[in-house]
Amino acid sequence: MITRTASARYEGLGKDGKGHISSQSGVLEETPYGFGTRFGDEKGTNPEELIAASHAACFTMALSFALAGAGFSEGTLETTAKVKLDKEGEGFKVSRSDLELTASIPGIDAEKFAEIAAGAKANCPISKLLNAEITLTHTLS
Numbered sequence: 049m050i051t052r053t054a055s056a057r058y059e060g061l062g063k064d065g066k067g068h069i070s071s072q073s074g075v076l077e078e079t080p081y082g083f084g085t086r087f088g089d090e091k092g093t094n095p096e097e098l099i100a101a102s103h104a105a106c107f108t109m110a111l112s113f114a115l116a117g118a119g120f121s122e123g124t125l126e127t128t129a130k131v132k133l134d135k136e137g138e139g140f141k142v143s144r145s146d147l148e149l150t151a152s153i154p155g156i157d158a159e160k161f162a163e164i165a166a167g168a169k170a171n172c173p174i175s176k177l178l179n180a181e182i183t184l185t186h187t188l189s
């Protein structure tokens with residue numbers, strides 16, 4: 049089992065609060081996020097952007113490995129994920145992730161490519177996570 053971690057800290061509450069996100073690898077280090085980065089144009093990130101990056105990267109890598117496993121040895125894959133945040137009642141929900149793929153794989157036919165791509169979409173770990181059980185442990189101090 050491999051475990052990767054990231055952390056978030058939010059100081060202040062609601063629209064007036066400001067947060068920072070850091071990741072185990074250091075790629076994100078005190079990266080700002082908050083109301084303005086999520087719903088406005090402030091510099092920083094937001095949860096939906098991070099999910100989109102994760103989904104695009106995971107799917108693209110899964111497809112790359114699936115194509116290699118099917119005997120293809122070269123090509124280029126480029127994926128954009130568009131994660132939708134919709135109003136739901138008093139809050140919001142992430143309603144979908146739309147993957148847009150552009151690929152160049154010499155020697156593959158469209159039907160075989162569509163089959164392998166559909167398998168990668170269904171089986172990449174982030175696709176599975178978006179339908180996964182989520183647990184929560186907490187400490188209140």
